[in-house]
Amino acid sequence: MRGLPAHLVAARAEASAQRPRHQPCPRCRADTLVARTADRVAAVDVRADPAPVDPNHPPAGRLLWCLVQHEHTGARIRWRDQWHAKACTHTVLADHHCPPQPVQETLL
Numbered sequence: 001m002r003g004l005p006a007h008l009v010a011a012r013a014e015a016s017a018q019r020p021r022h023q024p025c026p027r028c029r030a031d032t033l034v035a036r037t038a039d040r041v042a043a044v045d046v047r048a049d050p051a052p053v054d055p056n057h058p059p060a061g062r063l064l065w066c067l068v069q070h071e072h073t074g075a076r077i078r079w080r081d082q083w084h085a086k087a088c089t090h091t092v093l094a095d096h097h098c099p100p101q102p103v104q105e106t107l108l
């Protein structure tokens with residue numbers, strides 16, 4: 001018996017970081033989905049709104065991500081680039097943007 005090779009342990013830690021999970025936004029406390037993209041070259045930590053958006057009418061100025069279901073590894077988030085978007089059938093999520101701070105009445 002030997003322990004798990006270090007690269008397998010690292011792969012497992014990476015896999016759990018990639019699994020989308022609900023976390024409140026640290027700034028506005030809104031419910032958000034966070035996950036690391038599965039991209040090995042430039043993995044990005046994504047924070048997206050949990051409600052899917054209509055990919056034909058995406059909210060302006062927001063990055064779009066695909067929620068991809070894999071049979072064995074579960075859900076993953078991937079960058080919805082313009083080439084992929086043409087053939088995409090996934091659930092589409094938009095980057096979370098905090099709502100604007102309510103305007104203080106004393107400023108008016």
Ligand SMILES: [Zn+2]
Pocket residue numbers: 066067080084088089090
């Ligand atoms: Zn897609």
Ligand SMILES: [Zn+2]
Pocket residue numbers: 025026027028029030096097098099
């Ligand atoms: Zn927020």
